Amino acid sequence: MNRAIAFAILAGLGAATWTIFLKLASARISAVVGAIVITTGALAVNLAVLLVMKMRGHETVFTRESLWLLLGAGMAAASVDLFGLLAYQHGLRVTSSFVMGGTSTLAVLLAGFLLLHEPFTWGRLLAVALITAGILLYQGQGG
Numbered sequence: 001m002n003r004a005i006a007f008a009i010l011a012g013l014g015a016a017t018w019t020i021f022l023k024l025a026s027a028r029i030s031a032v033v034g035a036i037v038i039t040t041g042a043l044a045v046n047l048a049v050l051l052v053m054k055m056r057g058h059e060t061v062f063t064r065e066s067l068w069l070l071l072g073a074g075m076a077a078a079s080v081d082l083f084g085l086l087a088y089q090h091g092l093r094v095t096s097s098f099v100m101g102g103t104s105t106l107a108v109l110l111a112g113f114l115l116l117h118e119p120f121t122w123g124r125l126l127a128v129a130l131i132t133a134g135i136l137l138y139q140g141q142g143g
Contacts (some may be wrong), residue, residue: 019097022081026088035081042077102135 025034054060084100092099109128112118 015101019084020094022084023088023094023097026085029085031082031085031089034085035078038081039078096139099135099139102131105131 022034022038029037050060080100084097087100088094106128109124113120113124
């Protein structure tokens, strides 16, 4: 579990870096071109990692279902890039970017409970309510 938490923290740091760079670039590029550049950069990095792993003897394992699911994830990632750039181009402050993260958190929680049948507790419902209230309160303060 410690590795999972470490990877989650690294993913969070990557998302924060993405947010800051996206905000800085948003005023200087068309949203569609920006999304293409991001996707191309991700492809290059992931291809390099795959090649290094293959050279070190790691097996490439996948199923047809996993490919379809990851294709859907890729399309969702492209929408994050595109709509993120558009949000910043239309004036979203970087300090308000957690609106995207909060929306994502709520959607993941609801999907986990309703579609994936993960455990539901009243404490988790309270957490969802607090996330929603926090986003609304922050935005109401001119965030």
